[in-house]
Amino acid sequence: MSYKYTLGGIDLSTIGVYVESGSNDFLKLPDLKEPYKVDWAEMNGIEVDLSDPKFKEKEITLNLAIVAFSESQFWSNYNAFLNLLRSPGTKRLFCGDLGRSFFVYYSKMNNYQKLSPIAGETKIGARYSITLVEPIPSLLKPFAFLTKKGGGYLLSTTGSLLNTAT
Template identity: 40%
Template sequence: MIKDSISGVTLRDNFGAFITSGLDDLLRMHDTKERFLHDWGDENGIEFDRKAPVYFKEKRVTLEIVMMGNSEADFWNKYKGFFTLITKPGTFRLYLDELSRSFYCYYHSSTSFRKLTYLKHEEYEGIGVKFNLVLIEPEPSFWKQFTFLTDKNGNRLITTDNYALIVTE
């Protein structure tokens, strides 16, 4: 079972939400910030500081999300709960089961909203929408270190709801 989550809250179980595309954006490396360089008019190429450390820009990530509810009330509760969670101040931890990685992001916008079903209709039990969720990863998450709690044999300690215990800064 997929356990994608935001700040420990499982997307599927709590919001009826699935990430259908966009993981490639998260795997893409951040662009570097501009280095100090000079382009001499009478020489080939450029001259730059070869010993200066490399710094990275923030990265904009677009994830396609499908969100489903069992009824109109269920859909709106999930919708409001999802956007309340991701629009809190600061960053949130987006854990993606397929990548076995966490990314620290903040909400930027949601675009391309499409209804998959009627939002209000007696004949349909399920309600669904598809949209693009645009997040900003302010700094590369691959630099962040994670520590998993393990037993004496090195096996990760797992909670009763099948999550590995993780310690972050």
């Protein structure tokens, strides 16, 4: 099954770019930032403050393919994709297989492999991977609202429960 991916509001399939794999990285918990530690001389081990853990940004590597049916279409689509990646600011990436959006920015491209020559061809393909960074990992922010049947108890964006029963 093919899922829709959009980056910055642009459906990637309209520029011949398809996500082959990698969206699972969005579901991984990011690395923990180094917590505050105290190494008391009179105690074994260390004392670690985990009362309010903080997390690092998260890197996501997507494996992509680009498909075109003429040399001019390939260069047009490829340049459109590169311009999209290098445009300023974070971009909203919607992952159809996850049904969720993430705010990311481009970090690097790896493993570029032409699957066919580009010049003069009518079927052109390539595979490559890009690394995106999610500066504020969205799995750490509640976006869902929880309710009781018949009303009551919504989870706010700050994580606190509100009694909404009337």
